Amino acid sequence: MHSHEVMREVLKKTSAKQIAADMALSLSLIYKWAEPPEEDSGSGASSPLERVGQLIRISGDTRVAQWVCEQADGFFIRNPHNLPPTLNVIPATNDIVQEFADMLATIAKASADSVISKDEARTIRRRWEELKSVTEGFVKAAENGSFAPLKATGDEKSDAAS
Incomplete structure (x- = not known):
């Protein structure tokens, strides 16, 4: 799922107006996060989810993901890689x-x-x-x-x- 799709789902259950107020951001910015990214738009309004993903990719440090999971009372588990195509x-x-x-x-x-x-x-x-x-x-x-x-x-x- 893309970050804008996640935000769209979040906004179905949480008021965009409340998020904007609590984060001291404009309502239009919150709604922009729920829209697909426009290529070369230059708006600089990438969603915080995209920024977190970018930070993890750049740093290669999963402690960022762990911290985000802890905010939701969860725990990060890395997905297994290099699974053989067929297993018994x-x-x-x-x-x-x-x-x-x-x-x-x-x-x-x-x-x-x-x-x-x-x-x-x-x-x-x-x-x-x-x-x-x-x-x-x-x-x-x-x-x-x-x-x-x-x-x-x-x-x-x-x-x-x-």
Whole structure:
């Protein structure tokens, strides 16, 4: 979804007049953010969403995205890259189960003394982020149709013939 489309959806639920007043900006500027960008318009009215995206691309620093997510009581998770075009569903499912088991083991170890230190909390957070990332990869692969049916090997064919 493009930034102007997001803004258009936001303005269906939130008053443009209220946004303009709270941000001390003109109402026309708020409405301009909900319009498709005009090439070479020179208006200089790129939306704040475009600016945030540009800042992330220029800096390569996802802490900007993390900060934005925190403003909405959320947390940033990077999407997995370089997924193979076809995956087997069983190994991918096993990866999620293993990550979940690793996270639970981390929690169990950290809580063994009934106290979780700052370092232990950071380790739990790291494991949790890894689990979310692996799970997101699974979901993306499912959405993209990347799970291929298992191909029958010679052994499976001979077993079926028996």
